[in-house]
Amino acid sequence: MSNPETKYTVERANAEVRAHAPAVRRTPYALKYHIAPPCGWMNDPNGLCRSGGRYHVFYQHYPYEAKWGPMHWGHASSADLAHWRHEPVALAPDQPYEEGCFSGSGIDDGGVLTLIYTAHDERKPFKETQCVARSRDGVTFVKSPNNPVIPAPPAGCSADFRDPKVWRQGDRWMLVVGTARGDDGCAALFESDDLEHWRYKSILCASNGAYGTIWECPSYCRVDGQDLLLVSPIGMEGKEHKNIAMFGAFDPEAGTMRIDRWQDLDYGGDFYAAQVLDDGARTLLFAWMDMWNRDYPSAADGWAGALTLPRELAVRGGKLLQRPPRELEALREAVLADGGDAAALNGVGGDAYELCAEMKACAGELELSDESGGLLRVTLEGNRVIFAQVGCAPVEAPLTLPFDGAEIRAFIDRCSIECFVNGGEAVYTCRVYPRGGRISCALRGEARRARAWALGDAFEAAPC
Ligand code: FRU
Numbered sequence: 001m002s003n004p005e006t007k008y009t010v011e012r013a014n015a016e017v018r019a020h021a022p023a024v025r026r027t028p029y030a031l032k033y034h035i036a037p038p039c040g041w042m043n044d045p046n047g048l049c050r051s052g053g054r055y056h057v058f059y060q061h062y063p064y065e066a067k068w069g070p071m072h073w074g075h076a077s078s079a080d081l082a083h084w085r086h087e088p089v090a091l092a093p094d095q096p097y098e099e100g101c102f103s104g105s106g107i108d109d110g111g112v113l114t115l116i117y118t119a120h121d122e123r124k125p126f127k128e129t130q131c132v133a134r135s136r137d138g139v140t141f142v143k144s145p146n147n148p149v150i151p152a153p154p155a156g157c158s159a160d161f162r163d164p165k166v167w168r169q170g171d172r173w174m175l176v177v178g179t180a181r182g183d184d185g186c187a188a189l190f191e192s193d194d195l196e197h198w199r200y201k202s203i204l205c206a207s208n209g210a211y212g213t214i215w216e217c218p219s220y221c222r223v224d225g226q227d228l229l230l231v232s233p234i235g236m237e238g239k240e241h242k243n244i245a246m247f248g249a250f251d252p253e254a255g256t257m258r259i260d261r262w263q264d265l266d267y268g269g270d271f272y273a274a275q276v277l278d279d280g281a282r283t284l285l286f287a288w289m290d291m292w293n294r295d296y297p298s299a300a301d302g303w304a305g306a307l308t309l310p311r312e313l314a315v316r317g318g319k320l321l322q323r324p325p326r327e328l329e330a331l332r333e334a335v336l337a338d339g340g341d342a343a344a345l346n347g348v349g350g351d352a353y354e355l356c357a358e359m360k361a362c363a364g365e366l367e368l369s370d371e372s373g374g375l376l377r378v379t380l381e382g383n384r385v386i387f388a389q390v391g392c393a394p395v396e397a398p399l400t401l402p403f404d405g406a407e408i409r410a411f412i413d414r415c416s417i418e419c420f421v422n423g424g425e426a427v428y429t430c431r432v433y434p435r436g437g438r439i440s441c442a443l444r445g446e447a448r449r450a451r452a453w454a455l456g457d458a459f460e461a462a463p464c
Contacts, residue, residue: 013089016063027301029415032352033458035076035307038086042305044273045286047106051113052138066299071100081327085460090141103163113138118162126152128161154200163217169252178215185215185233189255202255212236217273221283224315232273245320267395268429283313297433323424332453342443344450349440355410355452362406364445370434385421387428397426412439
């Protein structure tokens with residue numbers, strides 16, 4: 001790999017990717033249908049939007065090593081949400097006001113794909129400011145001469161001031177950004193007519209002792225008439241990182257959101273920094289499918305980090321549901337199993353597949369294993385599900401929707417498992433590194449139907 005100390009540019013980043021991506025693609029853990037960096041490091045999803053007839057997914061990226069470094073923005077795009085192509089690196093930290101291009105969002109501004117991100121610079125009195133970059137072709141970006149367009153946090157807020165998420169609210173743009181006041185995480189709200197000049201409006205909502213000390217990656221959406229604020233709080237319930245959906249009522253005129261309650265977005269340990277994407281018809285979510293301070297076994301192969309599959313959001317009976325969108329069915333290849341009882345899944349396995357177990361009652365157990373033993377056990381027990389992952393404390397999630405059975409859907413992709421229970425009421429995401437490269441399943445209990453499909457490669461062959 002080239003010397004990371006040299007000045008960072010998009011051209012140099014793309015040369016690095018071209019040089020290393022083909023070899024990384026051939027390594028055994030390389031994911032088949034999840035977005036992962038073509039080489040090097042990835043964390044948060046960024047800039048999620050639809051523009052020019054395609055879905056755009058950007059992400060925190062360091063192409064030079066499989067560990068966190070001066071942040072760039074990687075980019076992938078898709079016409080159908082199932083098949084993806086890697087695009088050239090979109091942003092490099094190449095300006096005097098930034099050592100890293102931290103997380104942020106994307107919006108289609110009348111055909112101009114516009115990114116709003118945090119410029120991070122430890123050398124400055126305000127280490128985090130908000131900046132804009134625009135693209136006419138959806139691939140190459142020009143940073144605004146007015147950057148930083150938000151040069152300082154609001155009075156009383158911490159210099160931890162990052163991860164702007166922009167949306168259209170009536171006749172103006174709104175932007176929510178994560179920060180803190182004292183020991184309370186909070187989200188600050190700004191307004192603009194042109195994405196370039198921003199007015200501070202208010203503190204949207206704050207932790208008040210309950211939701212952690214710093215908020216990262218706030219993301220606002222309204223789903224089925226319910227206002228939601230997704231937040232990645234640091235220090236909530238004593239945990240270093242959590243990712244929650246806050247339910248409440250947003251008042252755009254006052255610029256405040258009343259918080260009524262919250263729900264865990266995912267019960268697994270490899271899920272963070274979720275961001276929403278409004279595609280005009282529905283709200284989707286992507287998150288980072290990994291976590292800070294982990295072992296990253298794929299780093300030995302030149303890459304680390306990945307994103308979850310897209311998830312479609314719905315609110316039913318006061319619960320947030322996350323479901324794999326229908327489009328993902330386009331990835332199905334051979335039918336591995338299709339039967340009227342649990343035994344149909346026994347012995348099914350592979351490195352990339354989807355399974356769906358429709359149980360007769362909320363009872364039964366799915367076990368996913370590699371050649372040395374169980375990796376993840378999912379137990380349905382009346383009004384709860386228990387996820388027991390090898391090496392982790394078991395976690396329990398309530399199931400409150402009316403059901404007669406409960407469905408378990410799981411997506412296995414080389415070194416990852418995403419498991420959706422009861423129509424996406426509880427989701428568990430984890431990275432596992434199977435011995436022998438294969439994950440097999442066993443289902444116990446009474447099933448109405450049990451199916452599995454091999455899933456194909458979602459990526460066009462050569463990254464650019
Ligand atoms: C969340 C985060 C963001 C920040 C980015 C830096 O995982 O810490 O707050 O913008 O990662 O890579």
